[in-house]
Amino acid sequence: MDQFEMLKAWAETNVETTMFYILATLAIPLAYGVILDKTIIRSGFILIGVFGSICGLFLLLQAQFLALAQLMIYAVGITLVIVIALMLTNPRMEKSQLSNATPANQLGAFMVAVGLFMTIYLSVRPENWTLSSEPLDVNNVEVLGRALTTDYSLPFEFASVLLLAALIGSIMLAKAEKPPKPGEDDYEYSVVEDGPISDDARHDREPAASKR
C-alpha cells in the first residue's frame, strides 16, 4: 500500500517535469531541423512537429484551448500554407536551390543568438517572480471567453479587422494579374493558393467566436 501511494505521489510531482523534458528534447532538435534541413519542404513538415510539441507543452500548462488552437491554426493551417508556398516557389523540388550564408556570417549569427539567449537567461534566472500558488482551473475556456468579450472586446474587434484586411490583402497580392506566359504554368495553382492563404485568417475567428 505504501509503495503504491508513494508511486502515486512521485507521479504527481514528477510526471509533469518528465513530460516537459521529453517535449523539450523533441522541440529543440526539430527546431534546428526547421532552420538547417537541406530539403526545404521537409523542413516545412518538421515545423509541424515543433508546433505539435509546443501544443503538448500548452497541454502541460493546462491551457487546453490554446493547445488545440495551436494544433488547428499553427500545425495544420499556417504550416500547410507554408508547405504549399514552398512547393509553389520551388517547383522542381531542388535539394538546395540557394547558396548558404558565408561561414563568417553564420558564426556572427550564432554568436548573436547565443548572446541573446544568455541575456534572457541571466535576466530570468535571478528574478524573484511573484509566483501565485492558486491552482489553475482546468476549464478556463469560460474565463477566456468572458475576458475576450468584455474587457478585451476592443482588441478582439481590432483583431477581426486585421484578419479581414489580411484576407483581402493576401488575395490581392497573390492573385495573378495577367494571364501566364507560355511555359509558366503556375496559373492553375493560383486557384489553390488563394484558398488556404486567405483561409487561415478566417481560421482564427472561429475559436474566438466559439467561446461565447
Next chain:
Amino acid sequence: MTSSTATNTQTPAQAMSYTLAYAIAVFFVVSAYATGNLDNFVQMVGLAPVLESWALKDYTELLAFILIVLLGSTVALLGGTTSIIMAVGTVGSFFALTLNQHPLIQYLTLAAVLFSIGLYGMVVSRNAVRVLMSIELMLNAVNINLVAFARYVDPVQVKGQLFAIFVITVAAAEAAVGLAIVLSIYRNTSTVDMERFNLLKW
C-alpha cells in the same frame, strides 16, 4: 556548410565519430551537474572562491554551459557535423541550465532557446519562406512565455493565454500576407533568394 575548413578532408565516418564523442561528453557533463559532482569538482579544484568573487556562487550550471559550448566549438573545428553538434549542445545545455530550477524558469528558458534558434535561422536563411518559418518559431516561443506566465503567475485571470490568442491571430495574418508577398515576388523574379530581393537598393 560548416564553419571549419577542416571538414572537407574528413570522411563522414570520422565526422560522425567526433559528433558521437561530443554527445557522450555532453551527457557526462550534464549528469555530473545533475548529481552534484560538478559542484564537488569546483570545490576540489579551488574554483569556488573565484566564482564567489564574481558573485556567481550559485551558478554552477553556467560552468556546465560554458564547458558544453567550449567542447562543441572544439569538436566543430575538428570537423564534426555542425548541425548535429549544435542540436546536441543546445539540448545538453538546456538540461544543465534548467534541471534544478523552478518550472517557470524551465519554460522561460525553453522559450529563450527556441527564440534564439528562430533568430539564428532568420539571419542565416536565404530562402524567404524559411525566414517566415523562423519568424513563426519565434512567435511560438513568445507564446510559450505567455502561457507559462498565465500558469504560474496569474492563474486566476489567465491574461497570458489571452495575449497568446492575439499573438496567434496576428501570426496567422502575418503568415498569410508574408507568403502572398513572397509569391508575388516569386512571380516577378522567379526566385525566393533573399539576397536578390534588392529592388529597392538605392
Next chain:
Amino acid sequence: MRNGAEILKLGTLTLVWWCIIFGAVWAACYIVGILIPMALSSYESDAARMTAETCRALTPILSVLVFIPINAMFMVLFERRGLAIFTVRLGPNRVGPDGYLQTAADAVKLLFKEDITPRGADAFMFTLAPIVFFAPSIFGAMPLLAAVTNYHELFQIVNLPTGIFFILAASSVPVVGIVMGGWASNNKYSLVGGLRSAAQAISYEIPLVLSLVTVCLMAGTLDVVQIAKQQAGGILNWNIFGGGALRGLDTALALKFSNQPPALQELSQKSFDQVLKSSYVEPTMQAIGLGAGQEGLAGIIAAFAVVILIGSILIAYGLYMTGACAEINRIPFDLPEAESELVSGYNTEYSGIKFAIFFLAEFTNLFIVASIAAVMFLGGGDCPVPAWLGTMLGGPVIESMINQALTPLIQIKLVDPPTLFAAIWVILKVYGIVFFAVLIRGTLPRFRIDQLMDFGWKRLIPLSLIVFVLVVFAREFVNVHVGS
C-alpha cells in the same frame, strides 16, 4: 421493389456484422475493464492494484483500437453492397457465406502484399504519412466515446472540458498526412492530390466548424458529454430541432398527455397554456422589454424566432454534412483521390500495410464524422421518442421487462442497461448517416476543382456566417439549452 431480396440481404449482413463488431468491443471492454480488476481486487498487493487501475484506464483506448479495424472491414463491405444495390448489381458475394468475409480476405491480402517505397521518395516521410493520417482519428474518437456511453464510469475519464474543439482539432490533422504522403511519394499525381486535399480541407473546415459553433452557442458548452446530456428526452429536445427551442413545447405536451386521472384533465389543459406562455412568451417579453397586455405580439415574435432557429439549425446540419464530406474526401468531394484523373491521388504509390492504414483511416474518419453529427445534432444516445409518448406507449414496462430478462448479466456487470440502450440508438443513428453517405456516393458526380473552391468560399462560408448571426439574434428571444 425489384431488388427487395438484395436489400434484405444487406440488412442481414449489417446485423451479423454489428453483432461481430460490438460483440468484440464489448468482450474486450468487459474483460479488461471489469473482469480483470474484479479478479485482482481479491489480492491486497500494490502490483495488483496498479494493474487493475491501469487496465481500467486503458479500457477506452482498447475499445477504440479493437473497434476501428473490424468496423472498417464492415464499412467497406457495407459500402460495396450498398453501391451495388443502387446500381442494380450484386456486389461481392463469393467469399464466405454470401460474401460476408470479402473484406476480411482483402485485409489479409493487403497485409501480405509487398511494401514498396518508390525510388527517389523520402522514405521517412513516406512511412510517417499513414501514421499521421491515422493516429488523430483514435484521439478524436475518445471524447465521443465518453458522450455516447451515457455516463458509464469506465469511459468518463476520456471526457474533456473542451471536447468538441478537441475532436475538431484532431480531425483537422489527417490532411497533413495526405500532403506529406503526396509529397514524399515523388509522384506528380500524388503531389497534385495532396495539394488539392490541403486546399479543400482547409476551405471546407470553416463551414464545418462554424456550423458546430452554432450548436455550441445553443448548448453554452464545448463539452460533448454535456451537449449529449442536454438533448435527453426525445426528438423535440435534439439540437437539430432548434437546440432546445422546442423544450417548452415538449414540457407542455408532456403535461397534457401524461396519464392523469380525468378529474385533473381540466387542470392539465390549463397548465399546457401556462407552460407554453412561461417558456416562450415571457422570455421574449423580457428580451424586448414589452409590458403587460402585449402577449400577442410577444407570442408572434417568439414563434418567428423558433421557426428561424429550427431553420438555421437545419441549414447548419446540411452545412456540417457537406463540410464533413469534403473533409474526409468522399464523393462528391473526392478530388484528392479522383481515380479517373489522378489514379487515386495521394495514395498512388502506397501498397501493402501502409495502404491498408490509409484505407482504414478513411473509413474510420467517415465513422467519426457520422458520430459527431449524431452527438451534436441528433441527440447522442437518446431515444427519438419523446419521454411522455414513450410512457404512453408503455416504454417503462418494456424497459423493466428487458431489465428483468438481463438481471443475471447485470449482476455480473456484463450489461449496463442505460449504456446498452444508448449504444443501440447511437449505432442506428451513426450507421444511418453512413448509409446516407453511401447513397450520396452512388448518386452525385464529382466537382471540378474551381467549382469546389467557388462552392466553398462563395456559397458555404457566407451561408454559415449568416446562419451563425441569425442564431445569435434568434436565441435571445427563446429559451435554448444554455443554462438549463
